[in-house]
Amino acid sequence: MRIGLITPEPGHPLLAATSALLAKEHVVDALDPAGTDPAAPMAVAPLADVYLLKSRTERALDLARDLERRGVPVVNTAAATALCQDRTAMAELALRAGLPFAATRTVGALSAWASHTALSSPVVVKSRYSRRGDLVARVDDPARLRELAAAWPQEPVVVQEFAPNSGWDHxxxxxxxxxxAALRRSELSPGGRGPGLPLDAHELPAGWAGLVRAVGAAFALDVYGVDIIDAGGGTPLIVDVNAFPGIRGQSGAPEALAALTLRRAVGGPG
Structure with a gap:
């Protein structure tokens, strides 16, 4: 069987470990769309039996769409991957599905919104389009809002009310x-993110693992991340959903991904 990786980082720890498992009996090929001529069509031959899409660039998504049109399974699909990049669409889908997602307002360019906004309570301002190095910041006062607006004047943003919490993200x-599962200091904490702390999935509050699976069903994702904060008494509040995150340092993750890959290659469920 042939497995394809659509990624600029085939040496990523999760992909490398998964590839090593699969390569014992199968062929694993890596394809970086960014390394091809943007003006030329992307020719893929021979086709793999399944592709793992760990890239969010438009060229990678175009390649995934083309492969899907040709009947090849892609994990995750281009549509599901693209959806998770748009925080407006993400929030709308989550709320329609009845998931406890943070209420999210789309306000347009940050400078325009900041110029006519009077803050009455802390908020979280995020880039509408998720990407590496995007804007995610807590804003408590007008001075901080003006500072962000000066640094990111034309950035399309969404706004969420700040939910008091322990300062740790699940x-x-x-x-x-x-x-x-793991625990990690929130990027909104004064000290910023720190290293993750191990957390056994069986230690999660009741119903949280089922909630994660419900997110996967709603978003049509096979490999994904869900950021949850405890809003009090074990009440979950989802603040982000990611397609094909790194899942670093999780025992059993490469084995689970290898098994999922082979199931999808033969048309099985995730």
């Missing part, structure tokens, strides 16, 4: 039905 990941 980083939950799923590969198929298997859920992995």
């Amino acid at each position: 980083k939950l990941w799923a590969i198929g039905d298997q859920v992995f």
